[in-house]
Amino acid sequence: MRLATFNILHGRSLDDGRVDVERLADAVKSLDADVLALQEVDRDQPRSAGADLTAVAAEAMGAADHRFVAALAGTPGAPWAAATGDEPPGSATYGIALLSRYPVLSSRVVRLPAVRAGVPMWFNGSRRPTWVRDEPRVAVVAVLDGPLGEFTVCTTHLSFLPGWNARQLRRVVRSLTGAREPVVLMGDLNMASRRAAAVTGMHPIAAAATFPADAPKRQLDHVLVRGRLTATGPAEARRLPLSDHRALVVSCGPA
Numbered sequence: 181m182r183l184a185t186f187n188i189l190h191g192r193s194l195d196d197g198r199v200d201v202e203r204l205a206d207a208v209k210s211l212d213a214d215v216l217a218l219q220e221v222d223r224d225q226p227r228s229a230g231a232d233l234t235a236v237a238a239e240a241m242g243a244a245d246h247r248f249v250a251a252l253a254g255t256p257g258a259p260w261a262a263a264t265g266d267e268p269p270g271s272a273t274y275g276i277a278l279l280s281r282y283p284v285l286s287s288r289v290v291r292l293p294a295v296r297a298g299v300p301m302w303f304n305g306s307r308r309p310t311w312v313r314d315e316p317r318v319a320v321v322a323v324l325d326g327p328l329g330e331f332t333v334c335t336t337h338l339s340f341l342p343g344w345n346a347r348q349l350r351r352v353v354r355s356l357t358g359a360r361e362p363v364v365l366m367g368d369l370n371m372a373s374r375r376a377a378a379v380t381g382m383h384p385i386a387a388a389a390t391f392p393a394d395a396p397k398r399q400l401d402h403v404l405v406r407g408r409l410t411a412t413g414p415a416e417a418r419r420l421p422l423s424d425h426r427a428l429v430v431s432c433g434p435a
Contacts, residue, residue, distance in 0.1 A: 181326060183386075184213035185335065185366040185401050186420075186427035190222040190274070191233055193422045194393070199228040200422075205240035207420040211429055215324065216241060217335035217366040218277040220423075223248055225255055225272045234277040245284035251275035251316045251337070262316040265289065276367070278320050278335050285330065287322040290355045292348040295341060314339050319352050319367075323360055328434055331409070332359040336367045345370050349379045362407030368425065373399050382406045386415035386430035393419055393426050401428045410435040 186208075191199040199222075208216065218237060222228040234248040250273035254260025260274075267273055278287070295314040319336035336352055338345040349369060356363055369376050373384050382404035389396035396417060403415070412433045417426040 181328075181433065182212060182214045182429065182431050183364060183366060183403055184211045184215070184427055184429040185217040185219075185368070185403060186211070187219040187337065187368040187401060187423060187425040188221060188233070189423040189425070190220050190225065190228055191422055194424060195421065201229070201231050201233070201236045203421055204233060205236050207422055207427075208237045208240040210420070211241070211418065211427055213241060213429065214281045215333055215364070216243075216279040217333075218279070219335075219337035219368045221248060221275055221277045223250070223273045224270055225274065227255065234279070237277070238279050241279060242281060243279040244281055246277060246279040247284070247287055247320055247322065248277045249275050249289050249318050249320045251318045256315065262294065275318060276320060276335055276337050278322055278333065280322070280324050280333070282324045282326045285323045285325055287320060290319040290321060290352060292317040292319060292336070292338075292351050295339065295344055314341060314344075317348055319355065321355060321359065330360050331407075332356065332361070332363045334363070334365045336369070338368070338370050340370045342371070346375070346379050349376070353380050356406075362405060362409035364409065365404045366402065368401050370400055373402060376402050376404060380404055385409075385411040385432060386428050388415045388417035388428060390417045390426045390428050391424065393424050396426055401425060403428060403430055405432075408435040409433070
């Protein structure tokens with residue numbers, strides 16, 4: 181079974197600044213993932229030509245099932261509001277997605293605690309802080325019918341704020357209480373592997389630096405496991421012609 185997680189930067193390439201859905205489809209196809217977690221995913225956004233990027237990725241990988249979950253309604257960097265799941269069809273939304281070549285037996289959404297006020301951030305080269313409004317964060321949990329039987333997969337994209345992302349991750353872990361094992365947690369957790377393992381109590385099975393894409397120094401993207409599942413080979417951080425992250429890919433089997 182091949183697992184992958186990829187923060188796609190809404191499909192944008194850093195080389196030309198464009199969103200090209202065919203380029204995204206080719207990138208997803210090259211991962212050859214059986215289960216794929218995507219973050220920073222657009223649906224009906226002008227900046228990505230109104231495309232449903234989840235549907236593009238699902239067709240490319242041959243997914244049997246896929247689910248997009250909006251974290252916000254509107255456009256990042258422009259007026260937006262936290263998504264509720266009741267947005268009308270055609271609304272510009274942005275969030276995460278879970279795609280699977282295996283049937284999805286059930287799924288649910290977990291909305292995570294949000295930072296309600298702006299927070300000061302110091303960026304490289306800046307002498308003064310910039311006040312930043314963090315985006316809403318969500319997780320999706322699904323039970324899949326895989327080659328070894330039923331198992332649970334969860335994906336999320338956590339806050340970039342240290343401490344707050346750990347609080348959100350603890351909420352994700354609580355939502356997995358009693359989940360059918362093995363349990364796989366994938367996504368951009370915006371923290372180091374050791375911290376992610378300590379907060380979750382889960383075992384990381386994919387060690388590779390994923391950010392920034394051109395010369396990665398940090399691992400922000402993770403695959404963690406609870407239960408009888410283990411990597412069957414080394415993980416790969418795949419450089420693709422889009423995004424500021426590398427895709428993290430790992431093959432696994434029964435422990």
